[in-house]
Each structure stands twice: as structure tokens, then as C-alpha cells.
Amino acid sequence: MIAHSLVSLFLTGIYLLVVAYLIKGWAALRRPKTDGAPLNTRVTILIAARNEEELIHKTIEDILAQDYPRHLVEVIIVDDHSTDRTAEIISSYASQGITLMQLKEDKPLNSYKKKAIAEAIARSKGDLMVATDADCRMGKSWLSTIVSYYETHQPVMISSPVTYFEERSLFELLQTLEFSYLIGIGAAFIGNGRASTCNGANLAYRKDVFYEVGGFKGIDDLASGDDELLLQKVAVKYPNRIGFLKNSEAVVYTHAKHTLQEFLQQRRRWASKSTRYKDKWIVALAVAIWLFNVSLLVNAGLSFYNIFFFKLFLVQFLLKYIFEVAFLLPITSFFKRVNLVGLLIILIPIHIVYFVYVGLIGNTRKYSWKGRTVN
DSSP states (O other), rough: OHHHHHHHHHHHHHHHHHHHHHHHHHOOOOOOOOOOOOOOOEEEEEESSSSSSTTHHHHHHHTTOOOOGGGGGGEEEOOSSOSSSSSHHHHTGGTTTTTEEOOOOSSSOOHHHHHHHHHHOOOOOOOOEEETTTTTOOOTTTHHHHHHHHHOOSEEEEEEEEEEOOOOOOHHHHHHHHHHHHHHHHHHHHHTOOOOOTTSSSSSOOOEHHHTTTTTTTTSSSSSOHHHHHHHHHHHTTTOEEOOOGGGGGEEEOOOOOOOOHHHHHHHHHHHGGGGGGGGGHHHHHHHHHHHHHHHHHHHHHTTTTTHHHHHHHHHHHHHHHHHHHHHHHHHHHHHHHGGGGGHHHHHHHHHHHHHHHHHHTTSEEEEEETTEEO
């Protein structure tokens, strides 16, 4: 019992140190200052789309409404074998400067999205690639905010904030809170000078740097990872030139998953790339956090047999709650959704179970993505 307690408290201590490190990293990020000079970077906006007929017109309209100089922007949308009206909708904007490419890949791949992005980059004329997704929304100053940061601070890669919106249920609100935590983790690591994670719905990088690190070579056998694994390749070459754009005008908005099945498939996909992280220190931390959640689950189960384990679980739970509130308050405040922190007391028990579950199956089972089954 003593040994069990020591292990549980040791894992708790590691987790709390990690969260404290994240709190420090987020606080280290400041709203970037710009010099106000005219913007002159040639930009290519990249989108890989598959069966997005429902929302892609809204994404395109938001891009066309950007306040960035139109002569410096090209938009390339790659249709990845859509079976709906996605390509037709994209084509209807050709007269407004939207370029449609159609992926012509006959042999089966695990990495259709990476193939689509790589082909778009090969065709692009811009110096700065700005990637987003076909179901995203953004304000009119999104692009100019990114480029202004790029020209002022000269990073080679920029991770920018993403959040969910237009939630329709408690389940989706809980996802928004958890997703804010994930975005905060990526931002905080960059704030601490150690890039680890980002989100491909709002990611910019120099075209020459993409080719300098070999593009997606070496990671093109995975369906996911066009964002995080590319970031980690860039971080090896340019560890101090990756920025997180902590500016509300740079936020991209997307939607939470409507069903539990869709949510779990998404998280399996995200978990599948974790074994390919180049920074093994981050992998070790992820394993320690997973073990901490296992210990919470074990102690919760043993609580039915011995009050001692209930007290141990309660200490772990309360410490986890306090530290996570401290981390999430400034992040949700940045997204103007601070009221979501009130849902943390509901999210934590659910998250413990799901985190352990996804950690077990994320790298061992196939999953569905955009109507395909991939490894």
C-alpha cells in the first residue's frame, strides 16, 4: 500500500510539474508587436479538401474577404477524390482567383492529405505557405495578422490559434474546453522555446524551409502528421525560429465532432502520430501523463474496497483540478470563452477514462478518416 501510494504521488508530482511548465510557457507568450509597415510577402493559402460541400463555400468566402493585398495572395485548394460537389463548388470561384487542383493518385496511400499539400506547394508561387482546412472560418484580418507577425519577427514557421465554435450540445462544449487545453499545450511549449505540437488548420511556414527539411519525406506513411510532425522536423533545423501567434485576430474557428464515434476516430488519428515524435523527451512526458491518468483510474476503482484509496484519489483529483483551472483560465480568456472552465469538473472524470482508452488503442488499431480506413 505504501509503495502504491508513493508511485501514485510521484506520478501526480510529475503531472503537476508539467502543468506548471505549461502555465509558465503560456504566460511567456506576449501579443506580438508589429511595425505597421506595408505588407509585401507573397502568400499561398493551401487547403486539402475531401467531401466538404457543406461548408467549403463559407471558408472560401472568408478567404476572399481578407484585407490582405489581393495581388500578393494565391489560393490553391486540392480536391482529394471527393464524391460530392466539393470540386464543383471550388470551380465556381475560379473567376475570383481560387485555383482548383484535383489529386490524381490511383495507388492506395495512407497520406492523401500530405500528398495533396505537397503537390499544391510544388505548384505554388508564394514564399509563405499558409495552411488551413476546408471547414474553417476566419476574420478578415486573419491573413494580414499572420503576415505582419512573419515580416516583423521573421520566424520560419508560425503556429496560430484554433478553437471550436457554434456548439450545439454539452458534448461539443466539453470538446471545446479540451481542445483549448490542447492548443494551449502547443502554444506553451513554443513559449518555453521547445516546439512540440500545433494544428494544421492554422499553420504557416516558409516554402524554402519546407523543402530544406525534406517536406513530408519520412512521415508520408502516416495519414496524420502534416502539422505536428512537420513542425518537429523544422524544430530540429530551426529550434528558435518557430512562433506562436497569440493574437485574437489570427484565430481560426472550426467545429467539434457531433458524435462520440467521430470524436474517438479523430483522437485515434491524432494519437497515431505520437510514436513518430522526434523529441523523445516529449514522448516520455506523454507516457508519464498517461500513467498518471491510469493511477487515477486505478485508485478510483480501489476506492470501492478501501477508504484509503478514495482519499488518495481525492488528493490527486483536487490537485489536478486546481492546476488545470490555473492553466485554462488565461487560455479560455484569450478565446473569450472563460465560462467554459466551469465545465472542467465534468470533463476531468470523462477525460481520465478517454485518455487512457485512446492511449491504449491509438497506435494499435485502424481508424476511419474521410470515408477511408487507414493505419
